[in-house]
Amino acid sequence: MKRMVGLLVLLTLAGCAERDADGELVRVPRLPVPVALELDEGGRPLFELLAEAQVLYRGNGEEPQTLDPHLAEGVPSANILRDLFEGLTTTDPDGRIVPGAAIHWDISRDGLTYTFYLDPNGRWSNGDAVTAEDFVWSWRRLVDPQTAAGYSRMLAPVANASAILAGDDDPANLGVSALNETTFQVLLDDPTPYFLGLLTHPTTYPVHRPSYEAHGNAHVRPGNLVSNGAFVLADWQVRARVELVRNLHYRDAANVIIERVVYFPFEDENTEFNRFRAGDLHWTFQVPSGQFRWLTENMEDALMVAPWFGTYFFSFNLTRYPFQENPDLRRALNLAIDRDIITERVSRFGEIPTFNLVPAGLPDYQPPVPEYAEWTQAEREAEALRLYLAAGYSESNPLTVELRYNTSENHRRIAVAMAAMWKQVLGVRTRMVNEEFRVFLQNRAQRRVTQVFRAGWIGDYQDAFSFLELFHSAHGRNDAGYNNPSFDRLLEQIAAERIPARRRNLMVEAERKLLADQVILPVFTYVSKRLVDPRLQGWQENVMDQHLSRHMFLVRKKDELSDSADPVDPPDQTPTESATPEPEEQHGNQAPEANGLSLSSAHPVSLSAPADRGQPC
């Protein structure tokens, strides 16, 4: 009864969905068509092409846990922190590492001393200068065990950091110093080729000491938070919105076009999708997993899918029956999986099938592709069966295995597909166990009940080491229980190696060893996927999936330029340098010196306009 009624209602509604006023089928929500982008000689978009209201609405996954850069974990808070703060280095739209708070730096010949020269124009949002001392204090706070910062390990390459984290040394002995007001020097224990990349991570951002000392943990509340990035926190309503406005003291404020960024948390991907369809969002955090076909057919211009720096894999528990000391069996299970079917029929978002741990696409790393990756699937399956039989299992004596994953529709579907493949190719009986996330993590870490379990990793920094270090015997997330002294030794060599080419070879060797030991069952390289309003431009896909609002801008809809009926901004009145914003429309945060900034004075700031979302389906 329940189901029938639901179905009935659905059918009725679907009926309305398919016909518009003219009785025509309208399944496609009409996305706004942007004007063609033209740039001026400075590489900036022509002013008359820019949309009236530069207010960016971004969907942002879960509610951020905290906006304290030192304590924050997780992508949602990192997205906001990248807008609020700026590290010594930052990223370009394409993900390249470029100068941030530091305009340039020297690296000593041995790769152990980094000297950063801070931008003398660097200012906190209250006007204070950003000094080398700010970084010294911030980094000491980060590694202080009292701070209990979850990501403090990011600074582990810095001299004495590990001892301080372990409570054996004083934070004051951290290998950082302020040579003068704007010169910040860092001493490293080991040459760390990815060090400049680490500095784009929110954990390494500076925190404004006077605000922290005045407000304690409440220093991140709106009104208290002083930041050095392109935006400043204006409002934060838990689980409703985090609102940022342009920071007029930002060193590069003249080139920031977006006036206001509103981040919305979503607990449900379908809700976010609906909000996008209703025109409430320019940028989503994710895409409903079941909607791929519909999206490619109907919202192709908005669907953005790109390779991401992460791998979806399964791990074997190497410390227990049946996988302990049984690499052939592990290899058999690995080869029996048809990755193409999983990515094309199950996960279906253009994920890239892989046999490797480290995703392809790093500029200085070529993952060692195992030979079976070149075989046909039939050859792999034949070899899988051979190994399976050699391991002592057969049709009459099948392997029974537990496949464990954390509760999620997508993980379940992939696990079902894998179990079916194992059954079909080898005759393995699979029991699927799904667990709530924290229970799952605990079971993985304890290694008592796990056999094959889902894992996955998104690199924290753009280096293969970010993946390889997980399998050091002493690593806290080595849930497979991999313990190979020669692999550990390789990792230690990599950490100490100063010559890039040699370091690269060592990393390739380490990954080859890990794959040869058959510790994991890689499935695919993650892709980042989201819906983006075609009017939002200035951003690019990049493998670290970092997208700073300060690079973005909204352009006009195509019909907006020709259509003179636009009530807000008559097109004949081309705004010029002299067309300063209406004073009553200035946002509270606008300081008088705003007029000196080329862009802010050039385009009308229509913040008083209602949250306009003029794109009904």
Add this chain to the structure above:
Amino acid sequence: MLNFSLKRLASAIPTLFLLITFAFFLIRIAPGGPFDSERALPPEIEANLAAKYHLDEPLLFQYGRYIWQIVRLDFGPSFHYLDWSVNDLIIQGAPVSFTLGALALLLALMIGIPVGAWAALRQNRPADYSVMSIAMIGISVPNFVMAPLLILLFAIILGWLPAGGWEYTPSRMVLPVITLALPMIAYIARITRGSMIEVLHSSFIRTARAKGMPEKKVLISHALKPALLPVISYLGPAAAAILTGSVVVERIFTIPGVGSYFVQGALNRDYTLVMGVVILYGILIILFNFVVDLLYAWLDPRIRYDDAEVGP
């Protein structure tokens, strides 16, 4: 009456205490802790975090500490939302849930009671059957089906209302209030109908009619009051539930109420937050049951809470 009220309120304290004790130990039984994450923490950091939140102390100590905090009305820091205390979160979320819940409750009463009474007067006639069938649909279509359908129709296809998000504006409230109210309307209509039919067959109604009282007056001043008794007893717990928000409605409409904290708090092992919302819910249940008892006395002359002898 006053005497009864004081007694009832005093008896609430041990009930709450039991609830707190039970919930406190129950959530600690769940495997995994608030600081577990896919990124393993260095052991020193983990130890510091545990010390910071007193998780390194024996459980009984923690329990004592917690009870002492509660006595001072301090629900402690949230383990997951690091920048906020549980008090902050509840103070921000509860007004939202209360507003929506109260509006939904009001709507449900305003529609449910008249419709139910009307159906009772037309018992076993087409009007009665159609009202009750619609009510059955209202009860059986779950809100996670109803909410997306409403969004699809009113926000995406017609574009009349926002697809979600929260502000204290009517347009943002309409769809969530309707979603919350629909099943309640249905329940209230069914209960009202049932008890109304029963009351209409009782002897005092017959007497009233026999005395020649106008039918309107019979219905409104004699029949309706006793017929509402079952509705009132349903409303006690239902009001407490609806005022503390709905997980489903909050998720689907992205509403920052306290309903989601029941689930999010448990999934994140945010011990203090779970305790906070459980206590809030407990207090409301106790409070509303108390109000129900008072309303009973007011509506039903046979029930009196004075120390005097109970009626005939």
